[in-house]
Amino acid sequence: MREVAVIGVGMTRFGRYEEKSILDHGREACRGALKDANIEWREVQIAYCGATQQGITPGTRVLAELALTGIPVITVDNASASGASAFREAYMAVATERVDVALAFGVGKMGRMLPSEVSSDPAEQKLMKANVGILPVTFFAMRMKRRMNDYGNTIDQFARIAVKNRRHGSLNPFAQFQRPITLEDVHNSRMICDPLTVLHCCATGDGGAAAILCSMDKAAKHVSKPLITVAASASSTQPYRSRNFPGPDKATLAAHDVYQQSGCGPWDMDLVQVHDAFTVEEIDFYELLGFCEEGEGGRLIDEGVTEIGGRVPFSTDGGLLARGHPMGPTGLAQIWETVIQLRGEAGPRQVEGARVGMCHIIGFGDVSFAHVLKR
Amino acid sequence: MTTSKAEESGEAREGKKRIPIVSDLFTVPSSADDKPRLIGCRCQQCGEVFFPGRLICAQCGGEEMEEAFLGLRGNLYSYTVMRIPAPGYKGAIPYAVGEVELAEGLLVHSVLTECDPEKLQIGMPLEMVLAEVEKDEEGNEVVTYMFAPASYWGEQR
Numbered sequence: 001m002r003e004v005a006v007i008g009v010g011m012t013r014f015g016r017y018e019e020k021s022i023l024d025h026g027r028e029a030c031r032g033a034l035k036d037a038n039i040e041w042r043e044v045q046i047a048y049c050g051a052t053q054q055g056i057t058p059g060t061r062v063l064a065e066l067a068l069t070g071i072p073v074i075t076v077d078n079a080s081a082s083g084a085s086a087f088r089e090a091y092m093a094v095a096t097e098r099v100d101v102a103l104a105f106g107v108g109k110m111g112r113m114l115p116s117e118v119s120s121d122p123a124e125q126k127l128m129k130a131n132v133g134i135l136p137v138t139f140f141a142m143r144m145k146r147r148m149n150d151y152g153n154t155i156d157q158f159a160r161i162a163v164k165n166r167r168h169g170s171l172n173p174f175a176q177f178q179r180p181i182t183l184e185d186v187h188n189s190r191m192i193c194d195p196l197t198v199l200h201c202c203a204t205g206d207g208g209a210a211a212i213l214c215s216m217d218k219a220a221k222h223v224s225k226p227l228i229t230v231a232a233s234a235s236s237t238q239p240y241r242s243r244n245f246p247g248p249d250k251a252t253l254a255a256h257d258v259y260q261q262s263g264c265g266p267w268d269m270d271l272v273q274v275h276d277a278f279t280v281e282e283i284d285f286y287e288l289l290g291f292c293e294e295g296e297g298g299r300l301i302d303e304g305v306t307e308i309g310g311r312v313p314f315s316t317d318g319g320l321l322a323r324g325h326p327m328g329p330t331g332l333a334q335i336w337e338t339v340i341q342l343r344g345e346a347g348p349r350q351v352e353g354a355r356v357g358m359c360h361i362i363g364f365g366d367v368s369f370a371h372v373l374k375r
Numbered sequence: 376m377t378t379s380k381a382e383e384s385g386e387a388r389e390g391k392k393r394i395p396i397v398s399d400l401f402t403v404p405s406s407a408d409d410k411p412r413l414i415g416c417r418c419q420q421c422g423e424v425f426f427p428g429r430l431i432c433a434q435c436g437g438e439e440m441e442e443a444f445l446g447l448r449g450n451l452y453s454y455t456v457m458r459i460p461a462p463g464y465k466g467a468i469p470y471a472v473g474e475v476e477l478a479e480g481l482l483v484h485s486v487l488t489e490c491d492p493e494k495l496q497i498g499m500p501l502e503m504v505l506a507e508v509e510k511d512e513e514g515n516e517v518v519t520y521m522f523a524p525a526s527y528w529g530e531q532r
Contacts (some may be wrong), residue, residue, distance in 0.1 A: 051408040124399045127427055128521045132508060133457065133486045138472050141455035146474075149453070149497045193455040193472070194492070240433040243480040268505065 008037020014324030025208030026124025050082030081363030105210035108326030123204035148366030169318025176324030209332035232261035238366035413446035
């Protein structure tokens with residue numbers, strides 16, 4: 001397979017926009033990426049749209065805003081990982097020489113997602129009905145409690161993740177939340193299910209993000225900025241775990257693949273983006289992605305290792321917690337941030353000398369995607 | 376749902392019935408001697424156990440499943456106390472939700488009958504009970520399964 005460059009990225013500032021639709025967010029993000037790539041829409045040869053719960057074929061509906069041109073347009077749904085899925089498909093289309101120029105974009109307008117909306121299948125709804133009283137957030141609170149029991153994690157350690165990511169977000173003009181918060185703010189925010197307060201969770205929101213990928217020879221014609229290339233791309237699903245028990249998680253397979261493909265290990269990464277929808281997830285990922293032993297994740301946040309300025313910054317754009325999580329575009333917002341950082345254009349949140357960045361994301365239904373970009 | 380003790384007998388008060396909130400997921404005992412059980416399945420080829428039941432064994436691919444009655448006892452794997460109601464939840468706030476490790480090794484989830492965090496502890500033994508979610512138009516109790524501190528727990532402490 002040939003090498004692929006990411007020549008342009010664009011995104012909207014995630015947030016709540018009553019008047020805007022996914023057509024607006026998608027149009028804005030795609031135009032931004034095309035402009036950043038210095039390429040015309042009519043030069044794109046295939047397009048992938050990452051979206052979930054946005055109605056029927058959002059890909060073609062959004063691109064009709066630019067004009068359908070006859071190229072294939074495919075919508076992919078992998079829940080939170082939809083944007084990363086679209087990116088991977090676009091990457092594969094160029095890498096396998098199917099096309100020279102591909103567009104990957106994601107859109108989302110998230111209302112409050114109720115468990116009943118996750119599936120309309122009667123068999124799947126059965127357990128949810130019998131378990132009335134249980135929400136997705138419930139599982140994360142129980143995970144926090146279990147970590148506190150098994151590894152001695154403290155509520156402060158989880159809160160520090162929120163404080164760190166909100167600080168990073170305050171340095172990112174595209175982040176949904178621009179105001180830093182303190183440990184006190186986290187502890188005093190509304191209790192949902194103990195010990196999890198509101199500020200341990202990402203908010204819902206709307207937005208779009210996009211990337212243009214192309215072959216190396218085409219890339220040189222369009223951009224003079226340092227070329228950012230895809231060093232690795234992988235995806236996996238969580239294999240069946242006997243008796244439904246937690247164990248080595250869905251993260252590890254895709255992450256292991258990209259470490260192998262790129263020849264880089266965890267500590268070779270200059271920055272990492274993960275699925276920090278809840279503070280506990282980021283600590284779990286320190287371990288699952290191989291940055292420390294099981295149970296040691298709390299130490300990394302305590303010692304500032306994962307702050308911008310630390311040894312390996314995580315969630316440099318604010319992560320899901322601060323930058324936001326409209327689901328469809330999130331994986332591409334991770335790519336956006338990584339490209340901006342590798343180009344040296346991240347301003348006050350710039351990671352010094354960033355050359356290699358990893359984007360890892362999971363989706364409901366046990367899917368996992370990982371990419372490594374390098375300059 | 377309340378946090379008071381759930382009844383074990385099949386007949387509710389005043390001649391009304393106990394109706395499961397969904398069918399074929401758990402049993403509703405008809406006598407006071409029977410305990411409610413979860414209805415899962417066991418693969419006849421490799422012995423793997425599942426809840427809810429399924430048609431194809433995820434462990435070995437076998438397609439011969441037999442019904443398995445689970446959930447008599449378990450341990451509290453983790454829990455949390457909910458301060459906001461989930462949509463459709465009609466019981467008292469706060470209420471506790473537990474992650475329960477069944478004796479068969481399966482992990483299941485349910486509301487707990489006990490919501491005082493002072494009385495909950497990871498590892499404590501639990502037993503399955505049925506509790507009312509709501510009443511239907513005829514006044515019958517619509518029930519689901521929950522887990523309660525095992526009746527012998529108080530004596531052993």
